[in-house]
Amino acid sequence: MQVLKFGGSSVAHSDAIKRICSLLEQKPKGRYAIVVSALENITDQLIQCGQLASKRRNIYKNILEKIEIRHLNIIRELFPITYQSHLISWIKKNINDLENLCDGVFQVKELSKRSLDKIMSFGELSSSFLIAEKLKESGLDASCKDSRDLIITDSQFGCAQVDFTTSNHHIIQFFRKKTSEYIVLPGFISSTLKNETTTLGRGGSDYTASILAAAISANLLEIWTDVSGLMTANPKIVNQAFPIKEISYEEAMELSHFGAKVIYPPTIHPAMKKHIPIQIKNTFSPKDPGTLIYINKNVNISQPVTGISGIQNMALLTLEGSGMVGIPGYSKRLFEALLREKINVIFITQSSSEHSITTGIHEMDVIKAKTVIDNEFSKEIYQKRLDPLRIEKDLCIIAVVGENMKNLHGTSGKMFSALGRNSINVRAIAQGSTEKNISAVIKKYDFKKALNTLHEAFFESPPKQINLFICGVGKVGSKLMEQIDQQKNYLLEELKLQVRVIGLANSKKMYFDNNHGINLNDWKKNLIQKGISMNIFSFMEKVWKFNLRNSLFVDNTASEKMAMTYDKFLKNGIGVITCNKIACSSNYDHYKRLKTLSRHFKAPFLFETNVGASLPVISTLNDLINSGDKINKIEAVLSGSLNFIFNHFLGKKSFLEVVKEAQLKGYTEPDPRIDLSGLDVMRKILILARECGTILELSDIHQKSFLPETCSISNSIEEFYQKLHKCKNYFFKIRNKAEKNKKRLRFVARYENGKASVGLESVKQIHPFFQLEGKDNMVLYNTYRYSEQPLIIKGAGAGAEVTASGVFSDIIKATK
Structure with a gap:
């Protein structure tokens, strides 16, 4: 038996549902459990309804009406008129129940987690019902089953913990008795032994599918989404990211823990216990191979890293003081204090001198964490055995994941060297004893640049992308762009360099294209027509904002004002190329400072054309x-x-x-x-x-x-x-x-x-x-x-x- 899960984007509209039915019809004859999410964005709308109702804002009724209309439109688009009557009645009845629930929240002015779970359950219950009915209407042997009858949890509403013993018993008994070939179940929702609706956390539909697969010992769990598998990095941030063909359970867990959103982190555990392979597939490109997650991944000895991921909006908490040295129990007290407030610890590192402990948490938990830690260690802080808790915000964590890292030397060196070359400062480092993960805390500002830098270092064979910001487009600047354009194919093929001009400026205007680089065939027209007023400080702000790896500033002017900006570029790790002689012939201290900054920040400072044009x-x-x-x-x-x-x-x-x-x-x-x-x-x-x-x-x-x-x-x-x-x-x-x-x-x-x-x-x-x-x-x-x-x-x-x-x-x- 196989379990298939379809996410919200896969059931977004009637055409998407038809595509699912077509996929299922093409499957070999057998038995399939089909777990579905709510229609795309419905869960967010349901949460919004509950929140608005608790604030006594009647606008929640408008949203409920939109939800009803959307479902009714899908019924009209999917089913013939003769088939629609009982479906419309079912939807309207459930919408009425939902409205009564929201009205109750409106009256008491409070939205409890229990009520919110009940409200959110409507999304999955409706989508599973409609998909099961569509399969029946298509002539397939299909039925629908409410997951709340099968998956039993505790009463921790919002993110309930599964009672696997009871749940497995219910699931096994049900599938033994039920003979339908296609059984559609709502994901995400579950219930307590008292039949109170609970949810498994956002992304919980994946978890539902894994729980079912493990209970019935399925031979495969397929998770259908809108991307072609787990990617080497977030494709929205790293354009060069590509799907990972094979990955181990442990690697997939590490990547999902550090922000890879294709799969919900708890999903892997139940399947891993039973060694059930998990296949990530793309609903919109079903022929793509996707990603296979299983225990015996084929090891590529030459490729130590499997994927790169990261978490933004992180904060570091550092507890330190001489009173910690040689005294046991501080770590235990720290983590128990955080546990009491249900604060998730993402990252841990401790100095070998036992003088400090640093933990990483989500930024939204900082106030709670500070309060509970200050209370826990108030005596030691008052006695000055400990320093007050130090908090650093606006951080993120980058994780390089790979099961083969332990077999190859130099992975961490390559990682930190690549970050260093692009002036990305590492605030803290952690590496697990299994050597499957190296994590680094950096500024949130550098997140995109760090992901692209590491992806280039570990996955991209040349070409290397070079990003230019050019000031001065007169005779020299114009010829330079002409030469770059003429040589672009040679650079790509022979030197493996992809040179992009991202920014251009003359004395009056500046123009940028951060997406694909400026087209050098019509740069003059774009500069004149699309350029904005030139200001060197605004120009620099743009360069800092883009924060691109392998960036170079090129000065083709004879401007003293321009020459005096070089130090700012070099401090930001951006190399300076100039034919402007003013900086290097200014006072000696300034010249020496530029050379020192270049060495310190590993940013090239080259000015060959200051003497003899192109002569060496x-x-x-x-x-x-x-x-x-x-x-x-x-x-x-x-x-x-x-x-x-x-x-x-x-x-x-x-x-x-x-x-x-x-x-x-x-x-x-x-x-x-x-x-x-x-x-x-x-x-x-x-x-x-x-x-x-x-x-x-x-x-x-x-x-x-x-x-x-x-x-x-x-x-x-x-x-x-x-x-x-x-x-x-x-x-x-x-x-x-x-x-x-x-x-x-x-x-x-x-x-x-x-x-x-x-x-x-x-x-x-x-x-x-x-x-x-x-x-x-x-x-x-x-x-x-x-x-x-x-x-x-x-x-x-x-x-x-x-x-x-x-x-x-x-x-x-x-x-x-």
Whole structure:
């Protein structure tokens, strides 16, 4: 014999009931006990009726009317007119009984648990009656049986405890006498020996089915629901979650205890005692294999974790004090005090020094728990042998479950490492002696991120999802998104990276898409049409709210205000990728703090494009230093814009014309005065000096300006251009002098013996800088190992495309 249970979503409406009948008709010939829940949401409506009636609010009658209409509509949709009369009479009679019960609650202004159980019983009694009648009308040998006649409990209304001896006797006797092939029973409801209606707790229909299956020694218990089995995690939170094919009873109990809602926790015990397999199936996709729960699960030695679950809205209670050390009985008193108030303890951990005991409970029980614990230990707290009870709220618990964890080393290390990499702080840890469960208490704020992080770590073969928040969508930003879009398939196939742009912003607007990521084909339109007003603090609030794993902030601006936000991102475990030089060339303490925050919070801080666009200038320098080499001297042409200007300052072209050409091509900063003043190069050599370990400020760099003093002082770019025009002969003289000596003009940065300088120089033909063309940069590293010939890095050092590619390269490095 088999027992099948259908949940509320499986009996939500007439089409769902027809689907159940069709499923049963396709079953092999045999005997079936069919346990059903109330129609979807009916139980909640019944509870609402009782509560409203107790508050003397007549609106409960409107809800009762809606419940009646819904059931009557289902009768009209399911049955031919000739079959409807007695069904409608049955429903109306029960609705009248229900209304009389609610009227009584209305009169006494009190809703007892006993009355509420009676009210709630209507849902299952009605659905089981209608389904049994539909099976009969379809020509099947079906009957209906009230579960209250079979399952006997104590009088703990609301969540009654089953008297298994009496219940099993009643169930066995009934099924021996009853010969119907299909016997439909209401789930969730039961009764006392005095025939008072009780309930088995929310989700109790599963429990009803398991009790019946165990009593009659069924060969299979099927639980039909709206998902295709127990999932590796909650699919509403983890999109990549998938059904678990096989799972042991113990694993299923652990997952259900920690919030997996597919199966009601007590369900497993009766079936497990009799070794009855439990199959979780999807009513709406009956061909899906679902999940099989049984004792001899096939063990996959390479997969230690079976599933991940969690409970939100939790609080930690910590009882501690020197008076506990070496004194027996504190734990016993603590848990007995909680037991007296029927407070469920979810989590327990105790320090090895016996100095403290920490327990996790539901947040709704905090006030009751504090009162009872303070009373229990009032004497010890008054004598200062114990500290007052410490309460921490807004927490949740994450549980990694797997029977095979005990056979494989490193599971807990992998778990905590994954959480740590995403800046998820663990407040408390517990691991059972059976090693089937590792539990961690974390902030409720991190719940979604933690579930996704752990699911990625234990279940997802690549790709790894990377979430980008990009500020600055001008020339560099636009090229960056173009490159990401072009390379997305390569990244997915070769590097196993799924790069999503979640947020975009320019100086005026910001736009986010947290569901699937921003479509990079029409990001401009969405930013303009759907974007909201840009504010850096609002932008950060959005990033914190999303709280996505593997998040990176990308700054493509030249904004000082933006550069001063990096510390906040790094503190939240969000990596920073930037081509903005301001942060790393700000005061040394700020630069050092950013580097420290990056290490402390394990958040990458990469700024390769600060020097040389996409050239590997900083990474090569770090490789030299990390491998033990010593930097003796750095000589560099670090301004692609200035090199372009001096390479094209030829013939009759004026200096102003060449500067404007460089700006038009995007080689200069938005304000070309930054390039021509040498400030941009000063920042770059400062960053290299700091990466060498030298404590240096921008003001420490010696600068020899090539601009006339009149050009150095200008209030606008237009005024600056006017002054350049007036000084055209001055620039011709500088150029002609270099050409006469067969030299070329180069703006050179130098670092040696802890000192740095920048300035315009005329270089000889034998110098490597002489051959520099176009906008190229060149860096010469003279080191202990490269003492005879310097290590040379050369290539394009300016331009939106190469800068974007450098930023893109840093993004890929950050993922590792």
